[in-house]
Amino acid sequence: MSSNNNDYWKANIALIVKCLSIWFVVSYLFGIVFVDALNVIKIGGYKLGFWFAQQGSIYAFVVLVFYYAKRMGDIDEKYNVHEK
Incomplete structure (x- = not known):
């Protein structure tokens, strides 16, 4: 795997962890x-x-779905893996 692919997946996983953490706080803790x-x-x-x-x-959850879709699109474009 190239460094660009590793950076892409790190950004992807970081976004998922952030979204799941927010949802955990709102749903379980609050x-x-x-x-x-x-x-x-x-x-x-x-x-x-x-x-x-x-x-x-x-x-x-609904807000996080839209946020994830927007941010994932931005990440895809940044690492040039977006749909053409």
Whole structure:
């Protein structure tokens, strides 16, 4: 494998790890572990911990899908492996 390919895969894996880490924090930590601490904050009449458990992780996942697609396109172009 060339150095360019190694750099491409390092960037790809780093992006995946970043996205999965954000999703883990939003869905598991905010929705389960820190739910009691977040429930003291209310938004729109709903406790914030409840909101993260019910809606927040889904919204975060959808945003991360679009973010991943955009960033992966940028990485593909940078390393010249994009579709022509």
